[in-house]
Amino acid sequence: MTERKLLTLKEAAVALSLSEKTLWAWRARRQIGIVHIGRSVRIPEAEIERIIAEGSVPALEPEVR
Numbered sequence: 001m002t003e004r005k006l007l008t009l010k011e012a013a014v015a016l017s018l019s020e021k022t023l024w025a026w027r028a029r030r031q032i033g034i035v036h037i038g039r040s041v042r043i044p045e046a047e048i049e050r051i052i053a054e055g056s057v058p059a060l061e062p063e064v065r
Contacts, residue, residue, distance in 0.1 A: 006035055006042035015048050 009027075013020045026032040027041070032051065035042045 005045040006037075007045060007048065009041060009043065012043040012048055016051060 007015065009020050009023050013023050016023075023032065023043070027034055033044060033047045035044060
């Protein structure tokens with residue numbers, strides 16, 4: 001079985017440098033995947049990585065003259 005790391009909303013907010021309020025809004029709009037464990041809400045680390053990858057903009061290649 002592969003290990004899956006689950007983060008609290010507070011931990012995820014720190015990892016993304018966002019407020020918890022933003023993550024709650026994303027959760028309500030289903031823009032971020034979550035896992036319910038009883039009454040607890042967790043965000044898979046893979047979701048954090050996905051958000052970072054989708055928001056990344058690659059650098060331009062230098063022009064050759």
